[in-house]
Amino acid sequence: MPEPTLFDISKANRRGVRYPEPDVPEADFPQDFLREELPLPEISEHEVIRHFTNISQYNHGVDIGFYPLGSCTMKYNPKVNEDVARLPGFAFIHPLQPPETVQGALGLMYELQEWLGEISGFTDVGLQPAAGAHGELTGVLIIRAYHRDRGDEKRTKMLIPDSAHGTNPATSAMSGMEVVELPSDERGNVDLEALESECDDTLAGIMITNPNTLGLFDENIVEACQLVHEAGGLVYGDGANMNALLGTCKPAQTGIDVMHFNLHKTFSTPHGGGGPGSGPVGVVPELADFLPSPVVIRAEKGDEKNAPFYDFHVPEKTIGRVKAFHGHFGMFVRAFTYMISLGKEGLRDVAESAVLNANYLRALIKDSYNIPYDRMCMHEFVVQGEWEDAPDIQALDVSKRMMDFGIHPPTNYFPLIVHEALMIEPTETETKETLDEVAQVMNKIAKEAREEPETLKTAPHQTPFGRLDEVKAAKDLILNTSLPEDYGED
Amino acid sequence: MKTPSDLLYTKNDEWVRVKDNVAVIGITDYAQDQLSDVVFVEIVAFEDDELDQGETCAIVESVKAAADVYMPVSGKIIDINETLVDSPELVNEDPFGDAWLVKLELTDPGELDDLMDAEAYKNMERDDH
Structure with a gap:
């Protein structure tokens, strides 16, 4: 169930903070600046904490799982x-x-x-x-x-x-x-x-x-x-x-x-x-x-x-x-x-491990995905999320399915010169065990694309929300400013 | 993939329908299929603008990418399709019909020779990447 907004759980006169009695003389606030209709939620402290903790857990970050967002270098931040x-x-x-x-x-x-x-x-x-x-x-x-x-x-x-x-x-x-x-x-x-x-x-x-x-x-x-x-x-x-x-x-x-x-x-x-x-x-x-x-x-x-x-x-x-x-x-x-903290040797290790990780993962999935420009890569590589014998499947479907396995999707549709591009950058952060597991997942998805395309077309299935309507999100913008009707007059 | 035989085509996947000295242009079925769901069309040319062959006359944006539409031939813009602003999905639904982009008066009809017929467009070599 989606988390309600703070406005939804608001109850009149509920408070999160109790102010002490003022220790200075009270002064009158100019009446002109007081607004009765300002729509701010009224909630207790623990409701606020639960609300934000809950929505934070709908999210994915490099502290939670693999995040191979190509070109973005989502490495672990010490x-x-x-x-x-x-x-x-x-x-x-x-x-x-x-x-x-x-x-x-x-x-x-x-x-x-x-x-x-x-x-x-x-x-x-x-x-x-x-x-x-x-x-x-x-x-x-x-x-x-x-x-x-x-x-x-x-x-x-x-x-x-x-x-x-x-x-x-x-x-x-x-x-x-x-x-x-x-x-x-x-x-x-x-x-x-x-x-x-x-x-x-x-x-x-x-x-x-x-x-x-x-x-x-x-x-x-x-x-x-x-x-x-x-x-x-x-x-x-x-x-x-x-x-x-x-x-x-x-x-x-x-x-x-x-x-x-x-x-x-x-x-x-x-x-x-x-x-x-x-x-x-x-x-x-x-x-x-x-x-x-x-x-x-x-x-x-x-x-x-x-x-x-x-x-x-x-x-x-x-x-x-x-x-x-x-x-x-x-x-x-x-x-x-x-x-x-890394020093010059450590920084060199970073680059070498990033390149090694990318090549290792590339080698593990190259039989299931078409890789244009198939040569030794540096820190990232690009594969294609399309197969001749899976005509309805696009890169986007592969990405959405990856989310079911707790993996952030790779960069999609970039670079523009590769059709159905999936750009994968594992970074130096990841262990061999993680890369093995990711390769297994990606190879499984490539197989599903041919054998049960519906599983990909309707993915993700395991996330708090399923497939979002990206067209509607890009096209039907609803702007809500919540400003009072007479705001800005005189 | 549809490729109507009465149109001329560019290698950038624009089509041109010519009648007398007036040309209507749009993007092809292949182009809309590659772009997937179109969410935004901006026609950057204005009526009475004179644009050269190869200049950008519109931008078509989908959930995947934004693509410039280039003038297949030089001409003076005489009409633009404003319905696409509110209904960009027409580009997916009817690329050769309701989703025409601009109408222009040819200023150099000789340039039509640079374009491909349907057969040549269908057989055009594409980079597989």
Whole structure:
């Protein structure tokens, strides 16, 4: 039975909190501001707790079960990150405090910039962007500013492979660029011939994701970057899939000029459900002056007797501020904690285990699912949820059926270049036992698709709610503001 | 999959119905089937706009994906199908009829030669992925 809303269980005059007698003189609240009709539920404390605990249990998260949502890197977030983020010195400071009173926080931001730079090969890093797509926007604005600064205003063409995240073309369009889509070659790499034919003096750059959204390391990455550079363009790297590269490949050394990190994917800060992301941007020296302002610098190095002094710095040709204050600081603390607890060997293990897990699972299910571009994958892979002898079954049906086994569905219908795509990213978090079990479930579902398609078409059967009407949800929007009829008059 | 023989087709799965100097365009049965349930249609062209071949004239969004619809040929828009705003499901129900998207006056009839007939469209090679 669905959980009633708080309004449904509301009873007049029921209370959750009893206020003590006021110890200051009572004052009259201006009558104009009092509203009789404000519809707030009246409930007791334990009803509220039960309500939210109940609905939280309808949910699925990485703390509950397997969560192979491809491209999202739903890895386990170690709880020590939460402990550190709640230390009063981090949790209760204010972004407007003078730098000399928050040296610990600034030191952490400085070290995080340095470490992200070390991992990726970029010399300078800005932490402000609030999420991956925001990092992309920041990066493309930096590319635009770079060309304009040289007086080269005609460079407005941005090349984007057809396997890219949808945020790439959206970002370019928002920045006033003309988007040109590049095909992938038969191995899933950027098609170099198509790329070369677009290399002219209007080229602003290319947005490239490596490993790409097929989970494949782009074998043409170095040549692609060279071609773009020779034509005077810059290379933007979408760092969404950095989890596969930690400690094994520095994107800057492959020719990328500017790249965002997803702290919330690669460095285990919690995400999903819209929680705060964090999308720092790393750049090569030529672009350092364009970073969003401010960045954190170590103004005084310090010595045996004196602590170093950290301060804010405004880059000379900065594109300006892209986020209020200094970005999502709580995420910096969590990512920093994750990095320092793993160390450089540990981070390399993360990437290697993520790649091993993905290849292991791929090998276990490849006889039951068609795998386009069937070659060694990186941290994720794409299979097709369709079979010739199961004409009614779509990827969506496979996903819904997976929920019956306590597994979050993979990413559906992305990348767009694969029909009925199911994009699976197990992450390094999972054990061999879990992967074996998931493979068994997926192989069973592939068999059911042929033998009892109805079981898939009507799935899920074991969840608190069955198949939801996605068409109705997308089409018939009901907005309820509950505002009184005369709200806003006079 | 239906492929009416009196229409012309593009490799991006648009269809064109030409009468004299006027063309009506929409997306094919194959396209609507691939998209699955269409939940939103936005026609981004306005009446009297002159659009070139290949420019985006509409966006069709389903529960799976959003797809741009490109002008199969250049032309001046003379009518747009406003009923699709409230009834996007027509794209699934009647892709070659009620779900026409825009009507245009051809500005370069020679471009019709770039399009495929039904037989060629049916036999067009598709990437299997």
